[in-house]
Amino acid sequence: MRIDETLLNEAKAYAARNGRSLNSVMEDALRQLLNRSTEVADRPRVELITSGSRLKPGIELTPEFIYGLIEQDDIERYLKVQADAAQ
Secondary structure (H helix, E strand, O other), X not given: OOOOHXXXXXXXXXXXXXXXXXXXXXXXXXXXXXXXXXXXXXXXXXXXXXXXXXXXXXXXXXXXXXXXXXXHHHHHHHHHHHHHHHO
């Protein structure tokens, strides 16, 4: 096994600071890596639910389309404020 010299030196320093052997530090690091990858694979898939979308299937969210939505929303808000002020 080949390990980057800088990484190896950092691992040695970590082991020395914590009163551990380099072997035990490397074993723990490998265990954590393997456990983490197993945990991620075991997690259930999460479905994000959104509501109130004005998008129809097949619409592409381009910057121009998003700008148009924002502009339309601004116009609707402005017209509502104007109507409320007129009453």
